[in-house]
Amino acid sequence: MKGNIILNQLKVVCSLCSLRELCLPIGFGAEELQQLDVLTGSKRLVKRGEYLYRSGAKFSSIYAIRGGFFKTSVIHEDGREHVTGFHMMGDIMGLDAIATGSHACDAVALEYSEICELPFDKLSELSMAMPVLHQNLHRIMSREIAFDHEIMLMLGKMKAEERLAAFLLNLSQRFSARGYSAVSFQLRMTREEIGSYLGLKLETVSRIFSRFQEEGLIEVQKKLIELKDAPGLKRLIRGLS
């Protein structure tokens, strides 16, 4: 009875904090749930433009996005910035810092966001007692590695048109997986940030959005995107020349 109450509370906390990622295929016991509860204590709000962490900062926690939108980027010594990823509800950030013990990139909120801070030492400790937890941590890290390889292929082999088509389809799929519309969504980032992510200049991004619109593939109004012909976009990518 009491176990059930805790269970329910935890379910809520979990789903809110995107700990679903970390403990997805599990039936928890009451005791384990209490332990997990300790972890989820520290929620945090991050305003638009605010840094969640900066490159060089000491690593102590990883972060689960409860809501909102982030970008991560590495800064080269000459001041140029390269965006390494966009992150939304359910994503986990900060995994690249485990190796060195300090963060290797910046994380900035692109809109008002809420995150769950997961102290890594507690997480490690807990995962000793709950094998599933650390299995899933492995899985999440592994997925990031595999995804990065996809991006490397994109940056290395695709043309501007293909990159943007792939980018839009990826966003669409991720929004869709989170219960939002797959065909209509707001871009949270600027053209420049998209360009930085894709290895293009902002003018190129703008030009190609316009071209896509002319061809009836999408509808663009500033940051509002509507996919009119997703299969057409997919076809663009197949045609790796």
Added chain:
Amino acid sequence: MKGNIILNQLKVVCSLCSLRELCLPIGFGAEELQQLDVLTGSKRLVKRGEYLYRSGAKFSSIYAIRGGFFKTSVIHEDGREHVTGFHMMGDIMGLDAIATGSHACDAVALEYSEICELPFDKLSELSMAMPVLHQNLHRIMSREIAFDHEIMLMLGKMKAEERLAAFLLNLSQRFSARGYSAVSFQLRMTREEIGSYLGLKLETVSRIFSRFQEEGLIEVQKKLIELKDAPGLKRLIRGLS
């Protein structure tokens, strides 16, 4: 006494199999060492051109390179290949397969190589008993993520010259860290594979190697590279235009 014998045996096995990576800062007890020994049982030889694993194959082990040289690559459906990494002694391969349970890329030996197969379920099991082991596993995965972000910056922001300079310096540093010469080494891969890795065509790679040689930065003789002016190469990269 008996514990010491096992310890010494294990030290040898460890150092040979590059398990150093996984259990670096540890003093093992005899029992733990025996457990680890189970892991290191399966060595394997891989001939030049042979596949260690293929994309789509069921994931069961990760692989530590004991000696030799590998490339990993993803194949796009239209047949084009993108090289995602080059791997040498001490590197660990196959981490990107944990997420889905099947390999996401191909791994091919570029020369006669020897690897250590580490069954992942045994590794997981063991790491429950040996916290250090799974901490290090996290560290290795994290490092790969951070390194991939560096490569994304390279592919997205750098020009051909800078990419090749960075590539040569990275190779040099990795050879040096393994006790080989930092200024003179054999390329195990073709110009085409270098190009694929860096997002360039083989002709471009060849041309820029020639240009570097004219400028006195390196000496090239087919696959033999000699760095004549490493600081000069570094300066090339700083000049991100």
Added chain:
DNA sequence: CGTTAACTTGACGGCCCTCAAGAGAGGTGG
């Protein structure tokens, strides 16, 4: 209403890709 950030569109140029030819190295069979 003025200011600033973000976006769009055009003209031009450079970097790298494409196509092509030839040289050198390594392996195989006669």
Added chain:
DNA sequence: CCACCTCTCTTGAGGGCCGTCAAGTTAACG
């Protein structure tokens, strides 16, 4: 041992994609 083939690398000529520079438009905000 040499002829022959194949794979890899080098070097040249030309063209296209995208970056650079520039000007103008729109939207947001005090």
